[in-house]
């Protein structure tokens with residue numbers, strides 16, 4: 176038997192209803208905050224990701240699914256959505272009429288990481304991006320939106336972790352201080368981090384190896400190196416979060432896995448997830464639009480880990496699982512034929528109706544109706560047919576009544592409409 180690829184998964188009925196509910200609630204809230212949906216392809220030219228995410232990041236160095244297509248052009252299954260949204264924003268000149276645009280998108284991402292709980296090779300994200308707003312209030316709005324969404328989805332123990340990554344003016348100074356510090360702890364760092372020291376020293380702060388984490392407890396903190404503009408910006412974020420009653424924490428080591436971030440970065444974490452505690456991550460990426468060939472337009476955004484969100488969502492999937500409203504137990508070929516016409520017409524009218532296509536015994540049909548959890552069973556045998564009636568049984572109360580076959584579909588629609 177051919178099995179799934181490692182790190183990939185199926186989302187089956189019974190679980191998928193919760194995913195549908197989450198997606199629906201998220202889209203609704205995003206629309207209420209003025210975001211509009213954008214759908215982008217799941218493959219792009221590899222260059223788009225290597226240039227935007229950064230060559231010296233884990234994602235580009237070792238996690239991307241990249242292969243040559245039949246003409247030899249390198250393409251990549253997207254590891255994240257922001258690069259594509261930025262590409263679309265530039266390519267369709269969406270900034271021309273009004274640079275301020277807000278988008279969201281939902282879909283699968285691909286990263287070849289080590290599979291474990293909360294970490295898959297195909298996973299799903301809900302993404303939101305705001306273009307054209309330099310004000311830190313846009314960052315605050317994103318955090319508020321996430322906080323509201325998680326509250327509605329009953330995610331327990333949510334906290335926003337925030338940090339400022341500074342800007343091209345002040346980060347180089349921090350980078351220097353960090354590199355000098357790293358030299359003092361070099362021998363305890365893992366091989367990856369020793370390499371990162373020269374390629375991308377900020378990434379060392381994000382290393383998950385315990386020895387590296389330990390070594391970094393004495394590292395200089397970015398917040399101490401911010402320029403006046405970045406500092407003022409970060410103060411505004413904090414003040415507004417307080418004003419809006421958002422539970423937050425300053426996390427001087429929060430650097431995130433992608434190179435394009437500047438100033439405010441954040442993660443939404445929950446105590447309910449164990450090691451993979453981040454349900455969402457995001458922040459400002461003011462340089463990216465220009466870097467990818469567009470005008471100098473600031474931007475900020477987030478990505479929610481859909482799989483992790485579904486895992487910590489306090490709502491049970493069972494609540495959303497649909498059951499047929501009606502099961503028609505038809506006995507004999509003539510009854511079956513009529514029943515078939517009825518279920519087709521009921522389905523078209525928005526009433527989920529099922530039947531058995533095999534002409535089994537009444538007992539086995541009733542059993543199936545029970546298993547499906549149908550609210551009502553309509554029984555139609557030769558005898559009923561000759562009398563021009565059918566028997567409708569309420570499966571909860573066990574009440575039963577005869578109803579005339581004439582105009583029965585309209586009658587059932589009237590009775591069963593939710």
Ligand code: ATP
Pocket residue numbers: 255286288293294295296297298299300431432451453454455456457478479480481482483
């Ligand atoms: P992490 O530190 O957990 O690896 P990240 O910084 O790589 O996260 P982002 O690229 O910012 O994550 O993606 C945003 C969110 O997507 C994460 O907070 C997480 O919830 C989810 N996510 C990231 N990678 C995976 C994965 N391999 N499987 C499932 N969810 C993921």
Ligand code: MG
Pocket residue numbers: 432
């Ligand atoms: Mg990661």
